Amino acid sequence: MAKELTKREENYSQWYNELVVKADLAENSAVRGCMVIKPYGYAIWEKMQAALDKMFKDTGHVNAYFPLFIPKSFFSKEAAHVEGFAKECAVVTHYRLKNAEDGKGIVVDEDAKLEEELIIRPTSETIIWNTYKNWIQSYRDLPILCNQWANVVRWEMRTRLFLRTAEFLWQEGHTAHATKEEAIEETEKMLGVYAKFAEEFLAVPVIKGLKTENERFAGALETYCIEALMQDGKALQAGTSHFLGQNFAKAFDVKFLSNQGKQEYVWATSWGVSTRLMGALVMAHSDDNGLVIPPKLAPFHVVIVPIYKTDEQLTQISEKALEIKKLLEDKGLSVKFDDRTTHKPGWKFAEYELKGFPVRIAMGPRDLENGTVEIARRDTLTKEFVNAEGIDEYIVKLLDEIQENIYNKALKFRTENTFKADNWEEFVDVIENKGGFVSAHWDGTAETEEEIKNKTKATIRCIPLDSVEENGKCILTGKPSKKRVLFAKAY
């Protein structure tokens, strides 16, 4: 029993920390707050990237790359934006090192001080809008629909693998449009892309909504988000899409000549998802045995484990196993055949469960005789013997079923953990004793939101896009409200 995992019920956050490390997703690095994403974890991230990248391209976007360094002066051009990020920026001040005079090690060469400090991007709006200024003259140059895959740095006080690290990987889309309507449409379209990705690939149901002023992106007029519920009843923001209005166009003086012959400021959006999605994946589906990865994001769909006593049996089983592997690969599946003789079957079973392989095939001498294989599902932990004939069709169907089951399970959990509260007592009771989403009335003021946060640690996750008009009273102040908003404690 080399890799005992803490049970979720005993200590959820310890379970998460251990699982991320033990399943080989990531580990802490020598640099404070920064993680090493290990090959297995990175393989999942690459699957996410591939799916998202395709969705971006399918909606007309192209990839580009902008610098890691941003001149300090760019940063101060948009007031709200500076305010939002100033406290967590890493700054480059020098460009050279030299040997220390006392001969002990190496020091910063004070003579190599930069004229202007460079900020390591916490996000790229400023450098990109400085660039777009040169790209845009007329309405014919619009829209610009760029995305970049990059790393960013935000100097966080308290970090956790994937959920909040000082450096993280993400994609940031930055678009420029001739009209407000088109920019808003783009913002909403990309939110839809994220929601579709979350539900179809991550198998995590999400609520689409608008952020309140408090939670809005610094520099945006409106921030849209998708919010997911984790198994411990806390919410996780899984993606954001911002309508930036003309804030950055004005800050960087980006104008275009309209088809009416008028100089106008460009309308902007930006949108992003990060390696935080890895945290969502872990916390939404996994169990006390380890990861549960939805088939559409699993680096391997199937592992085949041979069971044998003699070398001769192994040879025979391998032959059949490789046949099956080939059949499955012809269906576009990725399959691992683990014929290592250094580990026993039981060990392998536990290992692949920990790593979340959706399907395991075990084949032994009895199966060879009967023409069967044993198939184990990771999501339900059930096993059955299946005829080896037609196994490829069977597994393809099974993987679809698993993907769907994982989603339905998460949806059921969210439904069962979403509550309505109509007064303060009910609200506090749910937040403190049950967790989950709480749908409640709010008077619309930042002060009330702040006070609720101070009293209960719950924040407004979003104003759901599909929330219906309904007359009610704010749970804290009793003032009139026309809509319910969604509260939760959040990551």
Added chain:
RNA sequence: CGGGGUAUAGCGCAGUCCGGUUAGCGUAUCUGCUUUGGGAGCAGAGGGUCGCAGGUUCGAAUCCUGCUACCCCGACCA
């Protein structure tokens, strides 16, 4: 950044209070034999700058000072 905790073999820990042989234990690793349908058994072997840097002392894992990293709780944040 504030409060608390931790740092000893790849991993998990004991030893630290009260300084004193060659720093232990479990697990993992290596070798051999037996095993193989849910984390195998026996025998043997290898593996340590005791987080880092100073200091006290005849002598430091142990006492003192500083630093670093990680974990938990707050503030901040995606």
